[in-house]
Amino acid sequence: MTPTIRRAAKAPTAKPAFIPDPGHVTDHLLVSGARKSFGGTEVLKGVDLTVAQGRTTAIVGASGSGKTTLLRLIAGFEAADAGTISLAGVEVAGPAAWVPAHKRSVGYVAQDGALFPHLSVGQNIEFGLPVRGRAAAARVGELLEMVSMDPSYARRRPSQLSGGQQQRVALARALARRPQLMLLDEPFSALDAGLRVATRRTVSQTLSDAGVTTILVTHDQAEALSFADQVAVMRDGKLAQIGSPFVVYTRPSDRATAEFLGDAVILEAWMEGSLALCSLGGIPVRRPPVQGRVHLMLRPEQIRITEGGSIRGRVVDTDYFGPETTVRIQLAPIAVDPGKPVDPHQPVGGEVINIRHWNAMLARPGTELSLKVVGEGVVFPWSE
Template identity: 40%
Template sequence: MVPDGQMAQGTQSKRTAGVTFAARLSFEDIRHSYHGKETIKGVSLTAEPGEVLCLLGPSGSGKTTLLRIAAGIEAQSHGRLVLNGQEVAGPNQFLPPEKRGIGLMFQDFALFPHMTILDNVRFGLTALPAREAVQEAMAALERVGLSRYAESYPHVLSGGEQQRVALARALAPRPGVLLMDEPFSGLDSRLKDTIRADTLAILRETRATAIVVTHDAEEAMRMGDRIALLKDGRLVQAGTADDLYRRPRDLFTAAFFSEINEFEGAVKRGVVETPLGPAEAGHLPEGAAVSVAVRLSGVSVREEGGAIPARILARRFLGVVELLSLAVPGSEQPVRARIRADLLPQGIRDVTVDVNPQAILVFEKDTQTSYMKSTS
């Protein structure tokens, strides 16, 4: 067995992935209900040709349902799905999955245990003559570096290798859009980085449009050209990783992309007072109730010289960084900070705190609209 993260090369060099005709896939005001409960609430979103679009959100946010609607496994109750300008699902048309030119890679890989690796990969190539199907399947296996396992069975492969076989099977028909449902969730955390990078390189080679479902913000930032953040069946915000991290529209988005301390307050003379100091409130009206988010990475802790006295309640070593829990005057809840490891002497309790103003975000409570633009 070849170790995960190392492409098996065999006697020939790995073949470059065959190029597909990347498609544009648009969700237009999509709604979906399940047992009377609305699970998708008017989502409009477009995956542009050749881009990797990540659908991000917590469990139950509607990510996988959108993917199943795109694949044709589920039907929406309202709205249209449009592929390259043609309606494939909507009031006037419903194409079955096999006629959409859309590939789907399942979370559990869904390999057939009784079939060889080669037969698994050529399973979706039924429209081709047998010899040509074998050639295309072998080419797909070569792209992922596993051609030497063509006559083996799935049980002899590791999880990472099975993931690559599933990717080869999904890409073999050269779909215009490839859908991937949490493709790395079953892999060892130590191997995810390498296998993600391998997968992304293959997607770039094929130039296929890809929609990837994930609940991990960092994974979405690593993979996605753009990210669509969902909550409770609604699209909260879509844009680049930089957009969502630095310019979150609401507190939910800010908290999804970074760990935060959260405080409540009201605007007085253009600022909000918090236990970590005053926060500018932009153009919010006097007296407006607000939520203030302070990123953990923006809280600096040192022995002395900081603006705010604090006491260390707990300290957790995480390798490169340490996670601190601090008691700060005026805060009923401990304030958390993430600092470089070994910055503070062991055993120290009394410290001081400063906050980077660029790590502070202020949101009006009624609308949850951000009036601060973080650049940290």
């Protein structure tokens, strides 16, 4: 993705609160050591996050993990108890600095769009514009087109729009002032499934065309993975892992992250060198952190049903979902090499795992199947 940067040149823009110094700005947003408590409960426990100019970061986490609080700190709706936040090289919140929300040049789209119900769509979009009249009307049309809506919508009331349209208007409104940073707080969660995908695509496209640095907060891992260049996994007031979508999905830093980001098959395993011995045989692991007893994580799609595979399993039962079927398979215990000495901590295996398969007919309960594993596994240190 190459962001096309269209910065203030055409229509008069909102009064820029800060003149970014392009010379040394590499990280557009810099959050360090952010802490926040509400009534004795620490919601953020020291968060560090950097977002590069023009890139999109998704903060994903379960509800109550503190992700929305972090977004509100960045927006300036709340003040952190400790830590600093810098935007385009300027400290906007910290022990010696405080810039209120309305001077931060930050766009914000809330969960339900937060369109002003007493204003028309056009008036909503104009709300933050410093110009009025013809210039504003032209800009409104331009912004509506930017979010793939017909300019004639400007006269409508927010209540006359569908949820997806409301969110797109909210985005257009937030873009009107050409913010340096766009914050999206679960903007798609109130939409139904089909609309969600379409709206997400439009929004994503619009933002990348505009080259705006974006942070998306979501509890939906699929949304985070598909939307962002960088995914930050939030858990219990901390960022558990930050990385590209591919990396956090395939190489999660811990078991909880692994399970949060998607279905995971977790097996007891014995690490020897770069091979993890488990009920599915020896699985290659890159840079294992420890040796001996571990948990091995595989994604279900890494486990395939094949003919003539070396690993045997018996179908316990299935859940039919149409295009695919979840198959519960009882694995055989770990085969012990009789020649080797057995460590008393070595796992016995024989777990039941869930995998997915397109062919429901194949997997009748009781059927014996043979399986194979593709790709590498990830291991985590053993914990009871």
